Amino acid sequence: MNIGILGAGMVGQTLAASLASLGHSVAVGTRNVSALMARTEPGPYGNPPYASWAREHPAVTTRTLAEAAAHGDIVFNVLAGGAALEGLRAAGAQNLAGKILVDVSNPLDFSKGFPPFLSVANTDSLGEQIQRAFPATKVVKALNTVNAMLMVDPRQLNGGDHSLFVCGNDEVARNEVVRLLGEWFGWSDVIELGDITNARGTEQLLPMWVRLYGRLQTPMFNFKIVR
Ligand SMILES: NC(=O)c1ccc[n+]([C@@H]2O[C@H](COP(=O)([O-])OP(=O)(O)OC[C@H]3O[C@@H](n4cnc5c(N)ncnc54)[C@H](OP(=O)(O)O)[C@@H]3O)[C@@H](O)[C@H]2O)c1
Numbered sequence: 001m002n003i004g005i006l007g008a009g010m011v012g013q014t015l016a017a018s019l020a021s022l023g024h025s026v027a028v029g030t031r032n033v034s035a036l037m038a039r040t041e042p043g044p045y046g047n048p049p050y051a052s053w054a055r056e057h058p059a060v061t062t063r064t065l066a067e068a069a070a071h072g073d074i075v076f077n078v079l080a081g082g083a084a085l086e087g088l089r090a091a092g093a094q095n096l097a098g099k100i101l102v103d104v105s106n107p108l109d110f111s112k113g114f115p116p117f118l119s120v121a122n123t124d125s126l127g128e129q130i131q132r133a134f135p136a137t138k139v140v141k142a143l144n145t146v147n148a149m150l151m152v153d154p155r156q157l158n159g160g161d162h163s164l165f166v167c168g169n170d171e172v173a174r175n176e177v178v179r180l181l182g183e184w185f186g187w188s189d190v191i192e193l194g195d196i197t198n199a200r201g202t203e204q205l206l207p208m209w210v211r212l213y214g215r216l217q218t219p220m221f222n223f224k225i226v227r
Contacts, residue, residue, distance in 0.1 A: 004029060004072025006065055006091055008036055010045055011078040011104055011148045013053050018152035020059045022184060027061045029068025029091065036062065069095035074102065074180075081107040081126055082119060085133055097136035100173045103127050103199075104143045104151075106206050115210045118203060127199025131169065140168035140177045141199040145209060147219035152185050154222075162222040163189045167198035191225060 003019050005012045006029045013028075020026045030036040037051045047053070054062055061071075069075050069091035079087040084105045088096070107126040108116040120126055127141040143151045145165060154160040164187050168174045174192055181187040193201065205223065213219055
């Protein structure tokens with residue numbers, strides 16, 4: 001499958017590496033390819049600069065946001081939350097039309113330090129804002145409640161016995177994302193919440209997630225819904 005990944009941060013790199021290792025044709029999108037390749041400072045988690053990562057993953061191509069969106073039969077939004085709408089506009093509505101957009105982004109605002117707060121909540125969500133801005137695209141919110149390493153390998157934790165949430169207006173697209181998350185990464189407890197307004201719920205898990213992270217001092221944890 002051709003997969004477009006909009007965003008070249010930790011999540012973009014982790015998803016790209018995993019999907020390329022499964023044999024998919026993966027393009028990572030950035031605002032400016034040469035600027036990204038020229039960066040020498042480590043990433044926010046002390047990870048190597050993007051160019052070093054790209055050298056170790058020669059099967060993954062690095063392109064503009066529009067090129068990566070056009071490449072994908074399915075596209076991931078892994079842009080910083082505050083930049084998601086702007087980045088998706090640069091990717092181009094025509095390059096996203098008719099496609100599933102897996103929205104992993106969270107509207108976290110770090111402008112007042114840690115813990116961050118949500119820039120949109122309660123009566124709206126980033127997932128809904130994206131769906132409204134791109135009505136011809138099937139936005140499916142998923143994976144936003146777990147760390148990047150767990151996204152692609154849930155079995156690292158408790159044998160994979162923990163929960164993930166998916167929501168979006170298009171039921172067929174939702175089902176397809178649930179199927180792909182199982183096939184690609186091994187997710188087995190995926191709860192389909194319904195339409196995209198449910199992103200208000202999944203994004204509002206983040207204030208709790210960041211507090212647990214501060215307390216547990218590791219991102220390797222998740223929610224398990226016991227029923
Ligand atoms: N880190 C995690 O484990 C994790 C887990 C769950 C959800 N998430 C969510 O996933 C998303 C990605 O997280 P991340 O940690 O991988 O990366 P990040 O540091 O949040 O940034 C990812 C990308 O955002 C782009 N960006 C920043 N400002 C931009 C702007 N004004 N216009 C267009 N693009 C812009 C950057 O693109 P350039 O390459 O062009 O600079 C960068 O590649 C976030 O929304 C985050 O909340 C992260």
